Amino acid sequence: MKPKSNKKPGKPLVLRFVTSNPHKVEEAQNILKGYGIKLIQKDVNCDEIRAEDVSQVAYACAMLVSKKFKGNFVLEDSGLFVKALNGFPGVYSKVAYGKIGTGGILRLMRGCSDRSAQFRCSVALMLGGRMRVITGICNGTITHAAKGKGGFGYDPVFKPHGSKKTFAEDLVYKSRVSHRSRAFRVLGRLLAKKR
Amino acid sequence: MKPKSNKKPGKPLVLRFVTSNPHKVEEAQNILKGYGIKLIQKDVNCDEIRAEDVSQVAYACAMLVSKKFKGNFVLEDSGLFVKALNGFPGVYSKVAYGKIGTGGILRLMRGCSDRSAQFRCSVALMLGGRMRVITGICNGTITHAAKGKGGFGYDPVFKPHGSKKTFAEDLVYKSRVSHRSRAFRVLGRLLAKKR
Secondary structure, three states: OOOOOOOOOOOOEEEEEEOOOHHHHHHHHHHHHHHOEEEEEEOOOOOOOOOOOHHHHHHHHHHHHHHHOOOOEEEEEEEEEEHHHOOOEHHHHHHHHHHHHHHHHHHHOOOOOOOEEEEEEEEEEEEOOEEEEEEEEEEEEEOOOOOOOOOOOOHHHEEEOOOOOOOOOOHHHHHHHOHHHHHHHHHHHHHHHHO | OOOOOOOOOOOOEEEEEEOOOHHHHHHHHHHHHHHOEEEEEEOOOOOOOOOOOHHHHHHHHHHHHHHHOOOOEEEEEEEEEEHHHOOOEHHHHHHHHHHHHHHHHHHHOOOOOOOEEEEEEEEEEEEOOEEEEEEEEEEEEEOOOOOOOOOOOOHHHEEEOOOOOOOOOOHHHHHHHOHHHHHHHHHHHHHHHHO
């Protein structure tokens, strides 16, 4: 199947976003709409892929997807890397969230004075058969208790630098500084240049 | 390369044990020597493989190894499945041990009254181009503190049913009832029948 060109001015570029998580599509779409890009969710399972960093996972997953799907697409892998836990849950963030949740991270961190953590998001873009991987990073700390109802995943226990609130308490600030918004903003600018 | 036949009576059957962990070779060799089997460690990395259960990981890893190595071999995947942690660390036992250790498991379990856990070991045997997967299980509980210096991995925090000591405190009992010894004993009997 030939990828759609979508190159007419004014017509949005349509990209499949390969993910099983609708929250990620919503966050990325909010950023990319400003660049004339429309995302459509496409569910292809890449859960079996593991590597040391999210950039390697995103790359490997994109390679796998490109064998099954010939159109243009983006996908991302993201993770919370906690310094005092030697980078855990890292690339295992999704599975650890499913097993032990934010409560598990708080229990693991009990008594830890160094609460620094980093959210990382790597976006792999496959466009016209060429791949590019972009990484966004957000530094912050792990709180002592879960706070806020917004967002998803570890958002209630992550407080980004420069804010007194967790991601889950302040989605507006999250959309400005998060690892995912940073990566997708770079992607938006990159695609804007190409059109 | 043609697998060695080693079928002469009295001559041990030589099997490659695909693992990076010499402790596992030692434990398995102690059991299999009684069945006239000699293990030789062979290091092939399968860390990137993930699945829901150790039997699936062992199967997938054996399939991968069989593409690179044409001789007879065994390999195993094992994991600690803690009920109160929804099966965590499970198939992620090795990586979780490296990141959070036994201390992490104890912190996660603080305040948990249900401390039941299960060690599982699945052995994949590739013999004459045919594969068989055998699973050994050992039920027990997670202790409130690490005890003992023997064994490896989560042994200091796992107390098998029928004992007042952890695996790390009583290696003799471990060698009788452990998930690994159970799986390798079945393997030994299976190979004894075939010879």
